Amino acid sequence: MKYLLYTLLGTVFGFALVKSEAASWYRAQEMFHFQNFHMFGIIGSALVVGIIGVWVMRRLSGRETLEGPPITVPTSDPRWKTHWKRYLLGGALFGLGWGVVGLCPGTIFALTGAGITAAVVVMIGAVAGTYLYAANSAKIPH
């Protein structure tokens, strides 16, 4: 039952990514050239709803989740002050890929479902990149 609900939430998310055209390379170019409010509106309004939702969840913390354990809203990893490089550099690397192919992890999966073979190729590369990172993480600045 719980897995059915997770699948349902994912379905709504994937549907929204394609229907809002957030999965489109054209919209990504428009966004990074600051030529349209559309993508900023999606991320901005998602954030507003997310902030309100997190506030509500903080008020409910301690109550049971549907799965049982009490609601706990994640807090910041205190190591960020010394490990800020990983967030900035890792984010920038990911951003480079997003800007070129117009796909982020969420839309890679959504366009895979829409039958776009190019998204499958990007996904294979992303799994390889994950391996490359974890296998070499000790050697790069964090």
Next chain:
Amino acid sequence: MDHLFNLLSSPWPWYVAGPVIGMMVPLLLFMGNRFFGASKNFEHFCAIALPEKVAQCSQRSGYNWRDYKWSLFFVAGIVLGGALAGWVFTNPEPIKLTAAAQALIQSYGIQQGTEYAPAALYSLSPRNIVLLLLSGVVIGFGTRYANGCTSGHCISGVAMMLPESIIAAIGIFGGGVIAAWLIVPLLF
């Protein structure tokens, strides 16, 4: 019924899609303290494909993909949602770009149709396969390095006001702007 079908098929404005996406953050917390994000699934795929090399797929101590079954169901849902949007409730019209964006893509010599991306980039020519694979590697490496992507950092983490997510969001948009202005023009 026709009305509902048309409503689901037509493109969603930002003020519908954004709140729907934002609702994922509290709903997943409410379900079972799950953190809304997509990129960690690459670790799970890697660990499932290479069971002997789990340590090279995730640097987390005690990592086991079986602890993330919820996430695999969530990602199966994303694929299913993409399939419904792409095959059943297909938008028959080309994406309506702003005049400025139209001028930009015309300067690249792209004729826009109803596709998600120009064929010059997504058709599976040898050059494009290399380009798509390389971009994928950078996306996978970068999201694991930063420990999150657009969903995990820009939406979940920033909604929780996590400083590390704000730093990551700055990096992500910086990288995207550099790619769109300096790399993409070289591809066409």
